Amino acid sequence: MNRRIAMKTLFYALMIILALFYLLPVYLLVLTGLKPISEVDLKTMWALPVAGIHFDNFIAGYKQLAPNLNNSLAMVIPEALLSALLGSLNGYLLSKWKFRGSNLIFSLILFGMFIPYQSVLIPLVKFMQSIKLYGDIPGLVLVHIIYGIPITTLIFRNYYAGIGTEILEAGRIDGASLMGIYRYIMFPLSAPSFAVVIIWQFTQAWNEFLFAVILTNQSHWPVTVALNNLAGSQLVQWNVLMAATLLAALPTLVVYIFLGRFFLRGLMAGALKG
C-alpha cells in the first residue's frame, strides 16, 4: 500500500514539474507586462513586481499593434464564416451525394492540406497581382478560404458521414430535394461541426505568417507579421515586446480556454481520424 502512495506522489510531482515547464513562458509574459517601466531589468526578469501592478507595458504594446490587431480581426471573421459555409456544403455533397470518382476528388482536395505553401508562392503572388487582390486584406481572406477548403471539407465530411442515411431517405420520401435536405435536415444538425471549423479556421488564420507577410503591404499587415517585425527591431524595449506578444496571442488563447473542446476536435480531424 505504501508503494502505491509513493507512486502517486511521484506522479503528482512529475506532473506539477511538467506543468511548470509549460506555464513558464506565460508566467514571463504576464509578469513582465504587469511591471512598471522602472522595474524592468533583465536581471530581475523572474522577480514579482515590487511597486504594485501597472499596465504601462500593455498600453505601449497595444499602441504598437492596434492597427494590426484590427487587420487580423477584419481578415479572420469573414474568413472563418465563409470557410465554414463552403466546407459544410462540400462535406455534405462528398459524404451524402457520392458519384463516380467523388472519393478520388476528395483525396485530391485533401492533399492540398499538406503542401508546403512555398511550393505555390510565386504563382500565387503573380496571380493575386494580376487579379488586383494583392497587398490588402480581401485578397488574404480569399487565399485563406481556398487553402482552407481541404481541412474544412474533411471535418464536415467526417461529421456528416456519422449521420445515418435513414434520416435522408425519410427526407427524400417527403419530397425534399438535394438542397432541401441540406437546408432542413443537415444544416440544423451541423452546429457542433460549425463550431469546430469556425474556431479552427479562426485560429489558423490568426496565427498564420507566410501568406500574411508575402501578400499584404505594411499598412495591412496582420498581427503576426507586425509582431515579428517588432521583435526584430532594436528600438522596442523587451518589456513592451512581451506585453505585445501576449496581446497578439490573447484572442486565440481566450478561444482555447473557453472553447478548447471544439478546438481539440479540429486538431484530431487533422489527424484524419474522424
Next chain:
Amino acid sequence: MSRRFVLRIPDLILAIALLLIGVVSIFILTRTELHLAGRNFTSIGLLLAGLIFYCGVLVIVSMFINETYLSIALLLPSIVAVAIFVYGFIGWSVRVSLSQWKGLLPDYTWVGLQQYTYLFHDTRFLIDVRNTAVFTVGFIAGCLILGLGLAILLDQRLKGEALFRGIFLFPMSISFIASGVVWGWLMNPATGNRITGINLIFKSLSLDFLISLWHSSPQPWGMVFTVIPAVWQLSGFTMALYLGGIRSISDDLREAARVDGASEFEIYRYIILPMLQPVTLSAVIILGHMSLKIFDLIVALGHKDLRLDVPGIYMWTTTFDGTNYAQGAAIGVLMLVSVAILVVPYLIQNMRTETEI
C-alpha cells in the same frame, strides 16, 4: 420514357434574372472601378458578380431530375479553386524552377534541371537539409516521448486531470511567431552581467553547468535547441492523440490482464503500447509534415540567422529579397517532394480502406 428535366417557369425566370444581373455586373465592373471605404473592391465585386451568374446556372441545373448534376455543379467552385491554387500553381512553380528567371521580369527560358543541380551543390541548401533533418528527428522524438509520457501520466486518473490536460494543450493555440518571440527571450544566450532568461534561473539555483548558449550554440546543437519551443507547442497535441488511443482500449482487456497477474508496467508494455502503433503513425505523419515545412518558428527565433537556416526561409529570401525566382521555385518544389513522400502513401492507404468500407 421517364422525364429527365422538369421545366419550372418561376425557376426559369429566376435563373434568367440571375444570369442577366451577373453578366451585366461583370460587363460594368470590367469597364470601371468599384471603391468602398477607401478600398478597391473591383476584383471582389467581379467575384460576387461571377457568383450571381453561377447561382443562375445552379437554378437551371437543379431542374434536372438526376440530382448528381446539381451535386457536381455545387462542388465545382471548390474543385476549380483547388485545381488552380494547388495543382495549377504547383505545375507553374515546377515550370518556373526549370527556367532561368532571375530579376523582377519573368524569364521562362528553359534550363532543364540546372536550378536543382545548383542546389544540390550549394552549401547553404545542404546546411538547410541537415538542419531540417536535425529538427525533424528532434521534434518528432521529443513530441512522441513527452506526449506518450504525459498521456500515461494522465491515464492514472489523478485529481485535476482536466486542469493538467488544459495546461499541456494550451501552447498549440498560440502562433509559432509569438512562441518564437517568447522562447527567444527565455533562451537568451547572454552571459556574465547580462545573463537572463532560463540561464538566470539555472544560475540562481547554482546549476551553472546547465547554462547554455541555446540556439546560438555551434551547429548542429543550435538547431537541436530550436526543437524546445516546437515540442512545447505540439507535445500536448501528441498527448491528446495518445490519450484518445489509450482511452479507446477497453477496460475489460486491462482487467483480464490484471486477473492473469500482470503488473501495471507489464500492461502498458505488452498490451497498451502495441495497440497504440496506429496512433504513433498518425502522429509521425502530422508532426513530420509540419517539421519539413517549419518556417515561422525559426524566423521568429533566429531572425534569418544563417546557422539556423531552413529551406522555407531560404526560399523566401532567395525569391523575394534576392529576386531569384527560378531558384526559389526549385526550393519550393523540393520541399513539396519531401512532404509528398511522407504523406501520399498515407493518403492512398486512407482512401483504399475507406472504399473497402
